[in-house]
Amino acid sequence: MYEDDGIYHLLLKINHKNFAIGFAYLKEAGLHPGQMPLITSLYKKEGVTQKEIADKLGIKPSTINVMIRRLEKKEFVIRKQDPEDQRRSLVYLTVHGRQIYEKISGAAVDIKDQVMNTFTEDEKEELFRLLTKFYEGLEKLVDLEMGTCKCKE
Numbered sequence: 001m002y003e004d005d006g007i008y009h010l011l012l013k014i015n016h017k018n019f020a021i022g023f024a025y026l027k028e029a030g031l032h033p034g035q036m037p038l039i040t041s042l043y044k045k046e047g048v049t050q051k052e053i054a055d056k057l058g059i060k061p062s063t064i065n066v067m068i069r070r071l072e073k074k075e076f077v078i079r080k081q082d083p084e085d086q087r088r089s090l091v092y093l094t095v096h097g098r099q100i101y102e103k104i105s106g107a108a109v110d111i112k113d114q115v116m117n118t119f120t121e122d123e124k125e126e127l128f129r130l131l132t133k134f135y136e137g138l139e140k141l142v143d144l145e146m147g148t149c150k151c152k153e
Contacts, residue, residue: 011134019033021111022108025104025107025108026104029100029103029104030074030100031076031100031104034067035067035070035071035076036104037057038053038057038064038067038068038071038077039071039076039077039093039097039100039101040101040105041053041056041057042077042091042092042093042097043093043097043098043101046090046091046092046093047090047091047092048090048091049082049088049089049090049091050064050065050068050089050091053068053091068091071097075094075096075097076093076094076096076097076100077091077092077093077094077097078091078092078093078094079091079092080092
């Protein structure tokens with residue numbers, strides 16, 4: 001019925017379209033896609049050190065420092081001295097940063113709902129089952145912790 005390449009290509013197109021939609025929302029808010037994980041992390045738990053953010057996101061502390069400086073300029077985040085240790089600064093979202101996170105995450109939910117509402121419940125279940133099977137097939141090929149791929153075995 002369908003060529004394997006056609007299915008794989010369609011999945012890539014879906015991923016690309018989803019990224020493009022998200023990128024447009026982020027651009028409108030004055031954000032770069034790489035900054036959203038930092039904002040999301042702070043939304044879930046703020047008052048953390050740059051090192052804690054770097055460890056959580058798996059990003060070098062120097063890169064986190066640059067990201068925070070850029071987000072401070074746009075008034076999305078603020079650094080405050082740690083009251084318990086004056087040598088450390090803690091990072092917080094500003095009111096503006098919280099509003100942007102809520103706006104973007106709300107838009108993401110709206111988009112997902114609009115797309116998913118085109119499917120019946122049975123179709124959603126079948127799609128979930130098939131995509132899970134596809135994902136499990138990919139998982140067998142890649143060891144993310146080791147950074148290795150068994151693709152050519």
